[in-house]
Amino acid sequence: MRLELENVSMVYQSGTPFSARALEDVSLTVEPGERLAVAGPVGSGKSTLLAILAGVETPTSGRVIHGTREISRRQTPPPGSIGLAFQSPENCLFEKTVYSDVSFAPRRQGLDGQEVRRRVENSLAAVGTDPASIGQRSPFSLSIGEQRRVALAGVLAMEPRALLLDEPTAYLDPAARRELIMQLVELNEQTGVTMVMVGHDMDELARFAGRLVIIDGGRKVAEGRAESILTDSALLAGHSLDPPGTVELCSLLSAATGDQVAPALSEEQAIETLMQIMEGKC
Amino acid sequence: MSTPIIHLNNVGYRYPHFAESEDLALSGIDLRIEEGEFVGLVGANGSGKSTLARLLNGLLLPTAGEVRVGGLATADTANLDNIRETVGMVFQNPDSQIVATSVEDDIAFGPENLGLPAHEVEARVEEAARRFGIERLRQSEPHWLSGGQKQRTVLAGVVALRPRVLVLDEPTSMLDPRSQRRFRDFIDELWRGGTTIIYITQLMEEIATAPRLVVMAGGSIAFDGVPAEFFPDRDLLDATGMEPPLAARLAAGLAARGCQVRPALTLPELVANVHAGSQT
Ligand SMILES: Nc1ncnc2c1ncn2[C@@H]1O[C@H](COP(=O)(O)OP(=O)(O)O)[C@@H](O)[C@H]1O
Ligand SMILES: Nc1ncnc2c1ncn2[C@@H]1O[C@H](COP(=O)(O)OP(=O)(O)O)[C@@H](O)[C@H]1O
Numbered sequence: 381m382r383l384e385l386e387n388v389s390m391v392y393q394s395g396t397p398f399s400a401r402a403l404e405d406v407s408l409t410v411e412p413g414e415r416l417a418v419a420g421p422v423g424s425g426k427s428t429l430l431a432i433l434a435g436v437e438t439p440t441s442g443r444v445i446h447g448t449r450e451i452s453r454r455q456t457p458p459p460g461s462i463g464l465a466f467q468s469p470e471n472c473l474f475e476k477t478v479y480s481d482v483s484f485a486p487r488r489q490g491l492d493g494q495e496v497r498r499r500v501e502n503s504l505a506a507v508g509t510d511p512a513s514i515g516q517r518s519p520f521s522l523s524i525g526e527q528r529r530v531a532l533a534g535v536l537a538m539e540p541r542a543l544l545l546d547e548p549t550a551y552l553d554p555a556a557r558r559e560l561i562m563q564l565v566e567l568n569e570q571t572g573v574t575m576v577m578v579g580h581d582m583d584e585l586a587r588f589a590g591r592l593v594i595i596d597g598g599r600k601v602a603e604g605r606a607e608s609i610l611t612d613s614a615l616l617a618g619h620s621l622d623p624p625g626t627v628e629l630c631s632l633l634s635a636a637t638g639d640q641v642a643p644a645l646s647e648e649q650a651i652e653t654l655m656q657i658m659e660g661k662c
Numbered sequence: 663m664s665t666p667i668i669h670l671n672n673v674g675y676r677y678p679h680f681a682e683s684e685d686l687a688l689s690g691i692d693l694r695i696e697e698g699e700f701v702g703l704v705g706a707n708g709s710g711k712s713t714l715a716r717l718l719n720g721l722l723l724p725t726a727g728e729v730r731v732g733g734l735a736t737a738d739t740a741n742l743d744n745i746r747e748t749v750g751m752v753f754q755n756p757d758s759q760i761v762a763t764s765v766e767d768d769i770a771f772g773p774e775n776l777g778l779p780a781h782e783v784e785a786r787v788e789e790a791a792r793r794f795g796i797e798r799l800r801q802s803e804p805h806w807l808s809g810g811q812k813q814r815t816v817l818a819g820v821v822a823l824r825p826r827v828l829v830l831d832e833p834t835s836m837l838d839p840r841s842q843r844r845f846r847d848f849i850d851e852l853w854r855g856g857t858t859i860i861y862i863t864q865l866m867e868e869i870a871t872a873p874r875l876v877v878m879a880g881g882s883i884a885f886d887g888v889p890a891e892f893f894p895d896r897d898l899l900d901a902t903g904m905e906p907p908l909a910a911r912l913a914a915g916l917a918a919r920g921c922q923v924r925p926a927l928t929l930p931e932l933v934a935n936v937h938a939g940s941q942t
C-alpha cells in the first residue's frame with residue numbers, strides 16, 4: 381500500500397505556552413512494498429511523522445493518503461491495515477498473559493482460532509521468543525527487552541499491509557537486534573508488506589533500508605537511496621548521526637594510507653577492502 | 663584487603679508472585695567491586711541485569727545470600743538511607759525517574775530529601791546543571807524535553823547527590839549517536855573524578871574499552887574479566903547472546919580468510935594494526 385504525506389505540519393498544544401512545532405511542511409511518498417528508513421537526532425520529529433503516517437495523530441495542516449483514500453479524524457484507516465509499533469510499546473501491553481496480548485488484534489479481526497494461534501506463534505517466534513515458555517506469563521513480569529519483543533509480536537500478528545516501526549531495536553540485545561532486522565527484511569521480501577522504520581543506528585539501517593529519509597528540526601533535510609546517504613559522512617554528521625561503522629573504517633583507512641578508500645556498506649565488503657590493503661600478507 | 667564498595671555473596675533473587683515458573687531471576691552471584699572501578703555489565707534480554715542493579719541500592723532485597731555496600735548489608739533496613747546516599751541509580755526509562763515539574767526542582771529533589779540546607783541544595787543544583795549543559799533549561803518542564811535532555815536531567819539529579827557509586831541501566835538506548843557519545847563522555851569524566859561506575863548497555867561499542875566487563879546469562883555471571891578476553895571467545899559469545907564490536911568482527915573475518923592481523927576492539931586500533939601489517 382502506498383502511503384503519502386502532502387505538506388504536513390504539526391504543532392503540539394497549539395495556542396498554549398507549551399506550543400511545540402514538531403513537523404514543518406513535510407511531503408513524503410512511501411512506495412508499496414518498499415523498506416524506508418527515517419533517521420534524525422532525538423526530538424527531530426521522527427515519532428510524530430510515523431504517528432501521522434499511521435493515522436494515529438492528525439496533522440495541524442497537510443494531507444495523509446493511504447492508497448487512494450485520504451485519512452482524517454473522521455476517515456480513519458480500516459482496522460488491521462496499518463501496524464504501528466510505538467517507541468515505548470511496553471506502555472501498550474494490557475492483557476493478563478502474553479498470549480492474549482499478542483492475540484488481541486487477530487481476535488478482534490474475527491479470525492478463527494486456528495489462524496489466531498498460527499499468527500501468535502509465528503510472530504512470537506519472529507521476535508525471538510519461545511511461545512511455550514513465555515505465552516502464559518504476565519506481560520508485566522517481563523524485563524523491558526522482553527516486553528518490547530512481545531509488543532512488537534502483537535503488531536506483527538495483525539499482518540498489516542504497512543508496518544511502521546519506531547526504534548524497534550532499542551533495548552534489544554545484539555543477537556535479537558540482528559535477528560529482528562533479518563526477519564523484517566525476509567517478511568518484506570516474502571509478503572511485500574510496506575515498511576517504514578525509524579532508527580539512528582546506521583549499521584542497522586544499512587542492513588534494512590532501500591531508501592532513507594533524514595529529518596532534523598521537523599523538516600525533511602535529505603532523501604535518497606540508502607547507499608548514497610549512508611556513505612555521505614558529512615551530511616550525517618550535520619544531523620547528529622554517524623555513518624555505518626564500515627564507512628567510518630574506510631575514512632580511517634584513507635587517512636592512514638593517504639589513498640582514497642571507497643566506502644564499504646557491508647562487513648563482507650569491508651573485509652575485502654582490508655584484504656586489498658594487506659595485499660600479499662594474507 | 664580493604665572492604666569492597668560493592669560485595670555480593672552467593673546472591674539469589676526470586677520475584678514474588680512468580681508462580682508460573684520456577685526460574686530464579688538471579689542465582690549464585692558472587693561479585694566484588696572496589697571503589698573507583700569502571701564495570702561494564704552486559705547480557706541478553708532477561709539475563710538479570712536490571713534485577714542485579716536494583717539489588718545494589720536495596721530497592722530489591724536478595725532472597726538468598728547477601729548484598730553489602732561499603733560493608734553494610736542491604737537487608738538491614740537501618741542501613742538503607744546510608745546505602746541510597748552511596749549508590750545513585752539511573753534507570754532504563756528516564757520518564758519513570760522524573761518527579762518534578764521543572765528541571766531545577768527535579769535536580770533539587772534528591773539533595774532536599776537528604777535534608778541539606780537550602781544554600782547547599784542551590785549550589786549543587788547549579789553545579790550539576792552546569793556540568794550537564796542544561797542551565798538554560800532550568801525552568802523547563804521535563805516532560806516535553808527531548809530524550810537526551812531528559813536523560814541529562816535525570817543524571818544531574820543523581821549526580822547532585824554526589825554518590826560514590828553510579829549504576830546506569832541502559833541509559834543511552836533512546837539517544838542519537840552524538841548524544842550517546844556525549845553522555846558516555848560525562849560518565850568517563852565522573853569516573854576519572856573517582857566515582858565507581860557500573861554501566862549496563864546493549865551497545866558493545868560503549869564498553870569495548872572498559873577496564874572490566876561482567877557478562878550475565880540466565881541469572882548468573884558467565885564472564886568477569888577484560889573485554890579483550892571475552893570478545894574473541896566464540897563459544898562464550900554464543901552462550902550469552904552477545905556480539906563482538908565491529909572491529910573485532912572484522913578482525914575475526916580477516917583471520918578466517920587467512921589474513922593475520924592483531925585482534926582489535928576499536929576501529930582506530932584495527933586500522934593501526936592493518937596498516938602496520940601492510941608495511942612490514
Ligand atoms: N505530546 C506532545 N506535546 C508537546 N510536544 C511534544 C509532544 N510530543 C512530542 N513533542 C515535541 O515535538 C518534537 C518532536 O518529537 P518526536 O516526534 O517525539 O521526536 P523524535 O521521535 O525524533 O525524538 C520534540 O520537540 C518534542 O518535545
Ligand atoms: N517484576 C517482575 N516480576 C517477575 N519477573 C520479573 C520481573 N522483572 C523481571 N522479571 C524476570 O526476571 C528475569 C530478569 O529480568 P531483568 O533483570 O529485568 O533482565 P535484564 O535487565 O537483563 O533484561 C527475566 O526472566 C524477567 O522476565
Ligand SMILES: [Mg+2]
Binds near residue numbers: 427
Ligand atoms: Mg521518537
Ligand SMILES: [Mg+2]
Binds near residue numbers: 525711712713754831
Ligand atoms: Mg534491564
